[in-house]
Each structure stands twice: as structure tokens, then as C-alpha cells.
Amino acid sequence: MTTVHVIGVGMTRFGKHPDRDAADLGAEALLEAIADSGIDPRAIEGAYCGHVFQGMVTGQRILAQVGMAGLPLSNVENACSSGATAIREASLAIRAGEHDVVAAIGTEHLTTRFTGALTPDPSDPEAAVGATMPAVYAMRARRYMEEFGMTREQLALVAVKNRRHAASNPLAHFRKEITVEEVLESRPIADPLNVFDCSPVTDGAAAAILVSDRMLKRLGNGRAVRLAASSLFTGSVDTEPTSMTFEPLTRKTAEAAYERAGIGPEDVGFAEVHDCFTIAEVLRVEGLGLFGQGEYPAAVERGEADIGGRLPINPSGGLLGKGHPLGGTGVAQVVELVRQLRGEAGERQIEGARVGLAHCRGGKAVGIEGAACTVQVLVR
Amino acid sequence: MTVTDQTSAPISFRPREFEVLADGTGRLLGSRCRGCGAPFFPVRAACSGCLGTDLETIRFSTTGTLYTFSVVRQSTPAFPVPYVLGYVDLPEGVRIMSQISGCEPDDVKIGMDLELAVEEFGTSPEGAPLLGYRFRPLAGRGDR
Numbered sequence: 001m002t003t004v005h006v007i008g009v010g011m012t013r014f015g016k017h018p019d020r021d022a023a024d025l026g027a028e029a030l031l032e033a034i035a036d037s038g039i040d041p042r043a044i045e046g047a048y049c050g051h052v053f054q055g056m057v058t059g060q061r062i063l064a065q066v067g068m069a070g071l072p073l074s075n076v077e078n079a080c081s082s083g084a085t086a087i088r089e090a091s092l093a094i095r096a097g098e099h100d101v102v103a104a105i106g107t108e109h110l111t112t113r114f115t116g117a118l119t120p121d122p123s124d125p126e127a128a129v130g131a132t133m134p135a136v137y138a139m140r141a142r143r144y145m146e147e148f149g150m151t152r153e154q155l156a157l158v159a160v161k162n163r164r165h166a167a168s169n170p171l172a173h174f175r176k177e178i179t180v181e182e183v184l185e186s187r188p189i190a191d192p193l194n195v196f197d198c199s200p201v202t203d204g205a206a207a208a209i210l211v212s213d214r215m216l217k218r219l220g221n222g223r224a225v226r227l228a229a230s231s232l233f234t235g236s237v238d239t240e241p242t243s244m245t246f247e248p249l250t251r252k253t254a255e256a257a258y259e260r261a262g263i264g265p266e267d268v269g270f271a272e273v274h275d276c277f278t279i280a281e282v283l284r285v286e287g288l289g290l291f292g293q294g295e296y297p298a299a300v301e302r303g304e305a306d307i308g309g310r311l312p313i314n315p316s317g318g319l320l321g322k323g324h325p326l327g328g329t330g331v332a333q334v335v336e337l338v339r340q341l342r343g344e345a346g347e348r349q350i351e352g353a354r355v356g357l358a359h360c361r362g363g364k365a366v367g368i369e370g371a372a373c374t375v376q377v378l379v380r
Numbered sequence: 381m382t383v384t385d386q387t388s389a390p391i392s393f394r395p396r397e398f399e400v401l402a403d404g405t406g407r408l409l410g411s412r413c414r415g416c417g418a419p420f421f422p423v424r425a426a427c428s429g430c431l432g433t434d435l436e437t438i439r440f441s442t443t444g445t446l447y448t449f450s451v452v453r454q455s456t457p458a459f460p461v462p463y464v465l466g467y468v469d470l471p472e473g474v475r476i477m478s479q480i481s482g483c484e485p486d487d488v489k490i491g492m493d494l495e496l497a498v499e500e501f502g503t504s505p506e507g508a509p510l511l512g513y514r515f516r517p518l519a520g521r522g523d524r
Contacts (some may be wrong), residue, residue: 117454125397125422126477129512130452130459138450139467146448146490190465191451191485237428239418241475244448244467366422366477 002212004091005224006378008037009335014204014323015173016111022054023061025205025328026107031066033103033207039219041066044209045099047073048089050082050106051327053113062105077327080276080362081232082106083206084330084374088230090210100215106331107205110324115201117189120364134198134277136364138190141279144245145192147294150282152192154297156183158278159196159320161300165307166317168347173202173323183278197278202323206331208338225341228261228355229377235369242369249370250287250361257375263355265289268377270311270340270350271357272333275318284359285313288375307348315340315348326362333358334376341380355379393501393510397422399439400511406498407439408513410474421474440476442496443518444468447475451485458502464488468515482516493518 010032012025026049034041047068049059056075063069078085083106090102117132124131144150160180166172178196186196216224233256235249242248258264268290275281282296290311291299299305305313316322316336319329337356339345356378363371390400399407411420413427414434421440426433449466452459464480466488480488481499494515501512 116456119456125394128394129477130455130463130465130479131477132452132455134454135450135452135465138452139448139465142450143448143490188451188453190453193450237420237424238475239420239427239429240473241447241469367420367424 001095002097002214004094004227005211005216006208006227006334006338007039007211007216007219007221007224008033008209009207009338010036011171011206011332011335012204013171014202014325014332017109017203018111022051022058022107022109022205023065025109025203026058026062026105026207027065029107029205029207030062030103030105033209037209038221039101039209041068043101044068044071044103045101046071046093047103047105048076048086049073050076050078050084050086050330051108052077052079052082053110054108054327058107059105062107078362078372080274080326081330081360081372081374082327082362084333084358084360084376085232085372087208087331087334087376088232088374091227091230094210094212100212102210103207104210104331105205105207106328108325108327109203110201110326111203124364125366126364131364132190133364134193135190137277137279138193140244140283141192144279144282147245150297152184153180154301155192155197155278156180157300158275158281159183161306162275162314162318162321165315165348166321169317169322172317172321173200174317174321193277193279199276199319199324202325204323204325204328204332206328206335208331208334223342225338226379227376228379229257229375231256231260232372232374234372237368245283246293247283247287247369249373250284250359251289253373253375254288254359257377261377261379263377267355268311268357269353269355270315271313271359272316272318272336273313273359274361275314275320276324278320281313281318284361288357288359307350312350315345315350330358330360330374333360334378337376337378341378353380390511391504391508393512398513400498404498406496406511406513407442408476408496410438410440411435412438419472419474421476438472440474441471444470444476444494444515446480446488446490446492446494448490449480449488466515468494479514480516481514495519
């Protein structure tokens, strides 16, 4: 079976794009990815497009914009893991031998789709009693503080770090550093989380071109990065109440990816993880096995997760700093991994980056730990 | 089931998950697997423990303990803020998300004992009041 390689990536600026829509953004990202790969666009055999709230056939609108309609394309929805799922589907089509060149796109024009707190689907019993995503993570934060003694200041430092990383990312939604005090004094959303603990409402898109071994050989692309694993799981249905301060779903998805890639968590040089909220980054990195349970807040305080630290987390600025256009996020994480692994990350370059990991986790459905979790491992 | 005067019968906001009894009290509904005993909220079609499909619908206990909570200060227009949202562990082994009422947000504590209360929860499309559930501090506990 072939391995899969990323030969080109593209990404719009993340932020507010009042004059453009999800297809415009997707088209910009796709054209950049094609140009970056150097491939003739006629060689692209299929496409997957991840988005959440953009309505029917957004992927087709993107292909039509760039003159490439006529390909097999599937739109994929997996909440905040939609873009990551598009990457996985593209890789599966290549591994299965169906295609040699596939485009994966993720896009979202979120500012026109809702304001305020994201909620589960209205059909869900928890949505019916007032669940919001910030409230769910706030409850997990409170429990984590109770169990592990994390301070409010330690939690705020996650946002401070990711905003600092974002300040050196020209495509990030937020380009200004913030302080712990600013996080603590920002508008309350769901105690203990304030607005700076939450990822913003962002428009943006990203794209990647994936190829098989044989196509890579034919192209001779020296900047290719190997997609060593792309795993996806849905959460299990609880048969008893389980801890909300640890993520078995993240652990399971990571273990599958580590096994496929032939690595362990100790081999990961840096990671982009799904920091939709400050507490989420804590839960992710511990679930991934990158830090011990209960140990991440102090590690952030010591600078271990900084660019230049022992294990940089979210060098792009993450969802908190770079922004979180739901469907775009998973592909944008892969864009960051590829640019870091190629040594093209500019000011925020991680020295000697060789193995990067991307983690997404999205969606809320009553009675299951998480709806969709993905882990991608990229190796140079 | 007794058929009462339908015009005055209380209407549950979510009849599949919450039953309002004739005496005005309410019960959360779920499933228990007859094969392995695993409990579920809400009602399921099959058991995730043993994958058996022989499930009975059960009424859960009306008391529980608070696993964690948050004071929600930004929500959707359907839910005026602030309100307290929590996860309540019931003795049958399920964790239920619910609003917490009947006390000041500052008095809510992880581990506190709670009981289910039937409270108004919006209105039907026809304008009839709907009944839902919130959990309140258990009567006779705490410093109320």
C-alpha cells in the first residue's frame, strides 16, 4: 500500500472577511496549494471539502471558481474536525489506490453564520437545557482546577502563549500579544472562562495537495512531507460517568496514529492541537500523551510549550490566536505542520522540526465523550 | 397511564427524555440494558456495553450529586443569562446535564446534593407553557 505525501499547501489570512464567502476563501487556498505544489491542476483526480455551516455543495462552488469542476468531490462534515476529516478521506482515496493526486480543502465563513456561543445541534437533549460549547469546556476547566490544583493564571497562560505565537504568524486572526491580566479581565463567557479563553469567530480556508508514492516519484518534489498517519474515531457511549479531565478518545486516536506512523509520543517534535478553549489545550496534550496528566499547566508556566521550548504546542497560534474557522481548522493545522517541517515558517520556525502532530476534536452529542477526533502525523 | 383532562395536562418540553406525571412531579427517562444492566441517558436503541437490543425504558432517581458546573454568561436568545449549568451524577450511573436553580451561583459547589425540580421551560409553538427540569439543592441540606 502506498504512503501519502503532502506536496503543496495554501491558506487564506484568518480573520473577518466581510466581502468574501466560503467558496471565495476555499478557492484562494486551493489555488495557492496548487501553485505551491507545482503540479498541473489537470493532474488532480478528486477532492474532499470540509465545512460545517456553509450549506450544500460548498466544495463544488470552490471547484467551479477555479475551473476544476468535473472531478469526484465529497463534502464532509465532522464538526470542528471536518477539515481534518477531509485530509483523512483524501489520504484514504490514495491509500486505496483509487487516486494518485487528491486535494483536501477546509473552509468556513463563520462570521455570517452565527454570533456568540456555539451550541450543539438543537435536536440534542443537552442543547435543550442550555448547553453551549464554552459552558461545556468551562465545566471541564472547573473540574480540572479542583482535581489538579491548576490556577486561573496558569490557564490564562495558554492563551497568552498562543497569542504570542500568533503575533509572529502573518495569517493569524490576532496579531497582538496579550497579558495574563488582560485574559482575567476580559468579558466573562462561562465561569471560569473569559472571552480570551475562547477561540474567536473566524472566516478562513486552507488546502493541501496529497499524492501517492508513485506520483511523488514522477514529480520529484523535494519539498514533500510524508503524511505518516491520519486517524479518526468517534467517542464511545458511556456506560458509566467517566472523568471529564482526561480524554480517552484523544488517547485512542493518538495511539492509532502513533502505531501507524511507527512512533511514540516521545518522538513528536511539535504539535498543533485543538485549543478551542484554553482548557482544551491542556486536555488535548495530556490525552495525546505529550505531557503527563495534571502536568501541562506547570509546563506552560515554565515555557516548555513555547516556540523554542522543549515541545512547542500550537506554534501557529492555535485556534486561540490564529482563529477557528471550523471546517478550515484541520487543514490549516496541516499547513502549519508542512511549513514548519519544510523550514518555511519564518519568524516562528521551530529549529530541527522533523515530526509534527495535528489534533482536532469536534462536536458534542449527548452521552458520548466527543463526536469526532482526528490525529495526523507528518514527517520530514 | 391514566388519561386526564388533556386541556390542562402538563406538557413536557422534551417528552422523550422527561416525563411530567399527573401529580406534577417529573422523571428523567432513559434505558437500561436487560442483558448487562448498563444504564443510558437518553433512551437508546441498543446497548454500547454488549450491543444487545433488549433495553427497557426506566425512570431515573430524582436526586444526585454535582460533578461540575459553570455560570453561563453568554448563550443563545432562548436562554437568558446568567444561569448555572452543571453535570449531575445520578445513582443509576448516568451523568445528566442540567441547569441548577434554587440557590445563588456563589453557593453552588462541586459535590453538593441536588434534587430534580419541575420548572417552566419556554412555551410550545401554540403558546402553552412547557415544563422542563432543573436541579436544586436537596431540601434540608446546606444552609438554605
